Amino acid sequence: MKRCYIENLGCAKNQVDAEVMLKALTETGSWSYTEDPQQADLILINTCGFIEPAREESLDAVFSLRALCPDTKILMTGCLAQRYGQEMNEELTEVDGFFGNNDLAVITTAAENVMDGERVLCMPDYPDISKREYMHRDKLLSFAGSAYVKISEGCDHRCRYCAIPLIRGPLRSRSQQDVIDEVRELIASGVYEINLIAQDLAAFGRDRGGSEFLELLDALSLLPGDFLIRLLYIHPDDFPKELPKLIRSRDTIAPYFDIPFQHASVPVLRSMGRTGSAQSYLQLIEEIRAEVPDAVIRSTFLLGFLNEDQQARDELLQFVRDARLDWAGCFIYSLEEGTPAYADRSEQEHAAAIEQAEIFKPQLEAVQQQITEEQLARWVGRELPVLIEECVEGEELLIGRIASQAPEVDGLVVVLSDHGRPGDRLLCRITRVIGVDLEAIPV
Numbered sequence: 001m002k003r004c005y006i007e008n009l010g011c012a013k014n015q016v017d018a019e020v021m022l023k024a025l026t027e028t029g030s031w032s033y034t035e036d037p038q039q040a041d042l043i044l045i046n047t048c049g050f051i052e053p054a055r056e057e058s059l060d061a062v063f064s065l066r067a068l069c070p071d072t073k074i075l076m077t078g079c080l081a082q083r084y085g086q087e088m089n090e091e092l093t094e095v096d097g098f099f100g101n102n103d104l105a106v107i108t109t110a111a112e113n114v115m116d117g118e119r120v121l122c123m124p125d126y127p128d129i130s131k132r133e134y135m136h137r138d139k140l141l142s143f144a145g146s147a148y149v150k151i152s153e154g155c156d157h158r159c160r161y162c163a164i165p166l167i168r169g170p171l172r173s174r175s176q177q178d179v180i181d182e183v184r185e186l187i188a189s190g191v192y193e194i195n196l197i198a199q200d201l202a203a204f205g206r207d208r209g210g211s212e213f214l215e216l217l218d219a220l221s222l223l224p225g226d227f228l229i230r231l232l233y234i235h236p237d238d239f240p241k242e243l244p245k246l247i248r249s250r251d252t253i254a255p256y257f258d259i260p261f262q263h264a265s266v267p268v269l270r271s272m273g274r275t276g277s278a279q280s281y282l283q284l285i286e287e288i289r290a291e292v293p294d295a296v297i298r299s300t301f302l303l304g305f306l307n308e309d310q311q312a313r314d315e316l317l318q319f320v321r322d323a324r325l326d327w328a329g330c331f332i333y334s335l336e337e338g339t340p341a342y343a344d345r346s347e348q349e350h351a352a353a354i355e356q357a358e359i360f361k362p363q364l365e366a367v368q369q370q371i372t373e374e375q376l377a378r379w380v381g382r383e384l385p386v387l388i389e390e391c392v393e394g395e396e397l398l399i400g401r402i403a404s405q406a407p408e409v410d411g412l413v414v415v416l417s418d419h420g421r422p423g424d425r426l427l428c429r430i431t432r433v434i435g436v437d438l439e440a441i442p443v
Helices: 012-026 052-068 079-091 104-115 164-168 176-188 213-221 243-248 266-272 278-291 310-323 347-379
Strands: 002-008 031-033 042-047 073-078 097-099 120-122 146-150 193-197 228-232 256-258 296-303 327-332 383-391 398-401 413-415 425-434 437-442
Touching: 002 012, 012 031, 012 042, 012 073, 012 104, 012 146, 012 193, 042 052, 042 079, 042 104, 052 073, 052 079, 073 079, 073 104, 079 097, 079 120, 079 164, 097 104, 104 120, 146 176, 176 193, 176 213, 193 213, 213 228, 213 243, 228 256, 243 278, 278 296, 278 310, 296 310, 296 347, 310 347, 327 347, 347 425, 383 413, 413 425
Parallel strands: 002 031, 002 042, 042 073, 073 097, 097 120, 146 193, 193 228, 256 296, 296 327, 413 437
Antiparallel strands: 383 398, 383 425, 398 413, 425 437
C-alpha cells in the first residue's frame, strides 16, 4: 500500500477538496494517509492561487517539501495548479505533475500516473455537481469536533477585483438533499460544529432559479442531534432579510454573521462592482443586532483598490468606528490578471495606491483591535460551552472556542484546566479578556 501526504493551503473550501481527494485515494485500497511527508510515497500540495501572497506561499511549500523529500513524487493540486498549471508545467521541475480542482475523483488516475513516472498535466472538466463526492469523508483535516460543509461551487457575483470565477467557474449548487445527508452523517459521527461554506451562502440555489438558502438552513437546523451550525460568508448586497429571525428562533444556528463589506466609500464600492454604502451596511448591522441580541459580526476590508483616496480611507475608518464589528480582517488589494479591474490603472498608479494602503492598514487594524477587545468584554462573567481544540503539553491549559469565535480566523479561549481533550465541550465561566482572546475556568 502506498502512502500519501497532503499539504493543504488556502481557504476552507480548499480543505474540503483535500478531504475529498484523500477519500478518493484511500477508498481504492491502494493508498493510506500519513501525517509525515517524509514517510509518503506521494505528496499532494493543495495550493491557493487567489492572490499573490497565497501563490508565493504555495510555491514556498513546493520548494520546502522538495528540499525535505528530494526523492518523493510531488503532485501540485488546487487553485494555483488549476489557474497556472499549463504555464508552470514547463518551468516548475520541482513537482512531478499538476492536477486541477474540477473533477476531484480523477485524482486517483493522476496519482497513479505520477507514481508510474509520467509527468502529469491533468485539468479535467467539472462533472455534474450532483456527482461530486463530498459525503463520507473519512479523514477531516479540521480540529476535532468541527467540519466544513461546502454547499456550492463557483460564484456569479463577478466582483471586479476577484479571480474566483476564473478559477472556480460560475455558481453550481448542490442539491438540498445532498447537503442534508452529509450534515446528518457528520452529526451522527460526533461532529458538533458544522461550518457551512461557499463563495456566497445566500446564493445557494440561484442557479436553479432562486435562492434556496433559508429553506436549506431551516431543514438543517431541525436535524436530530447535538450540533451547532456556523455560517461563513454572506454577500452584503444580497443579504437575506429573514435570516436573523430564523437564527434567533433556532438554538442550533450560531448567531454569527460573516459579511465581507470590503469597504464603506461609495466610489470604491462602485469600482468593486458592489451596490452598497456605509449607510446601507450600518442599517443592515443595526437590523441584525435588533433581531439577534447576541449577534457576532465579522467582516473583511480590501485596501488599496480604485478610488481609495484620503476621503475614502477616512470614511472607512469612521464606518469601522460606527459599526463596532466583533471581528474584522484587512487585506491589501492584489492586482489579478484576467479580472475586470486588471487594466483599470497603470502599474505606477497601482504601486502608489498600495503604498498608501500599507500605511493605512495598521491604523485601521489598531482601531478595530480596540473595538474587538471592548466587544469581547460582554462575554466576561457568562457561562458558555467551549469546544476544545488542543491541550497545551506540559501545562494545565486547554485551547478552545465559544460560538462567537470561528475556527482559525478569530480569537481563542484559554481554559485553565487540563481535564479535557480535543473535541470535548466544556461549560466554562469566562473570566477575562486577554487581547483578542478570552480566559475561562470550567464550572
